[in-house]
Amino acid sequence: MNDQIARLGASLIQHGPSNDRVYLMHLAPGETETVIPAIEALAEKHGYSKLFVKVPDAAKEKFTEAGYRIEAHIPGMYGGTEDGWFLARYPDPSRADAGEAKTAISDVLTAAKKTAATPTTCPLPDGYEIAEATPDDAPALAALYREVFATYPFPVHDPAYLRDTMDDDVRYFLIKNGDTVVAASSAEVDHAGQNAEMTDFATHPAARGRGFCPVLLQTMEEEMRRAGICTVYTIARAAFYPITITFARAGYRFGGTLINNTQICGAFESMNVWYRSLGE
Incomplete structure (x- = not known):
């Protein structure tokens, strides 16, 4: 079964058991404060082992404060001027280990x-x-x-x-x-x-x-x-x-x-x- 793409407000996410995660694909302007608890609740409801987000620089600090760690960074991702960040939180710590x-x-x-x-x-x-x-x-x-x-x-x-x-x-x-x-x-x-x-x-x-x-x-x-x-x-x-x-x-x-x-x-x-x- 494929994971589903859905809207949280005007923001776009993908989630489901195939990837066992919530992926915030697009954060709509002004929705950082509401999206964070929404994806956390979704992950808890379904028992997902990873939350993964792609966000502009202006939203990065709110996610790090919520326990997300930086995994990747693209300078000038947005409009050639604002950096982009990929951050993750792991409800299941074992998923954070790449292992062999x-x-x-x-x-x-x-x-x-x-x-x-x-x-x-x-x-x-x-x-x-x-x-x-x-x-x-x-x-x-x-x-x-x-x-x-x-x-x-x-x-x-x-x-x-x-x-x-x-x-x-x-x-x-x-x-x-x-x-x-x-x-x-x-x-x-x-x-x-x-x-x-x-x-x-x-x-x-x-x-x-x-x-x-x-x-x-x-x-x-x-x-x-x-x-x-x-x-x-x-x-x-x-x-x-x-x-x-x-x-x-x-x-x-x-x-x-x-x-x-x-x-x-x-x-x-x-x-x-x-x-x-x-x-x-």
């Missing part, structure tokens, strides 16, 4: 830093093309996500969900070989905050190793610049080399680690935050 994954997370981060800002050029092979997805592409896009991810924190396996998000400032990009979608990604655009999350990267197992992720990322960055976006970031699997190296090579900076944050393919994984100013 600590070594892998450290190894991947070390490798990423060695390749930092060394972009590679990977032109598309003959017969492949890249384009922004339309609602008509939703079934093929969902099929790709089903092939790549056994489980995922959002219901990207469902064409109806993908169509709905296309109407809600999520832009999907596809690489096709003829009529077959072989790779995809998305940009979740916050026009008011002038930032975008680069996410949902997937390549069909039969098409891996051809440099599709860097091509998708470069294309999305170009589109985000045209859309007036100042800062782009990703929340990437901390122990997964390919996507981490892609962002490090593209000039993204490490912002911090979100411990046991996201359920992917049946297990909790820690995620690293990487960010870049498009004005650089």
Whole structure:
């Protein structure tokens, strides 16, 4: 069962048993004082083991006073001027321990830093093309996500969900070989905050190793610049080399680690935050 997206006032949250958490995705202006007790009550009601929030600098102090700890930081996330913060509180302290994954997370981060800002050029092979997805592409896009991810924190396996998000400032990009979608990604655009999350990267197992992720990322960055976006970031699997190296090579900076944050393919994984100013 997928976690649900809901409103608390004008703020946007995701919560449910799949990720076993409450995630404050968007804090509406003026709602800090009411959102904190609301998400605390929701977590207590359902017994969630983590509360995770993404907030602008103006709200950070209220969350730290409420017992939240900083896990990641993006300078100039909002409008290119106000910093963004990712904070967490763990009702179940065991979830705050990355456990055996600590070594892998450290190894991947070390490798990423060695390749930092060394972009590679990977032109598309003959017969492949890249384009922004339309609602008509939703079934093929969902099929790709089903092939790549056994489980995922959002219901990207469902064409109806993908169509709905296309109407809600999520832009999907596809690489096709003829009529077959072989790779995809998305940009979740916050026009008011002038930032975008680069996410949902997937390549069909039969098409891996051809440099599709860097091509998708470069294309999305170009589109985000045209859309007036100042800062782009990703929340990437901390122990997964390919996507981490892609962002490090593209000039993204490490912002911090979100411990046991996201359920992917049946297990909790820690995620690293990487960010870049498009004005650089």
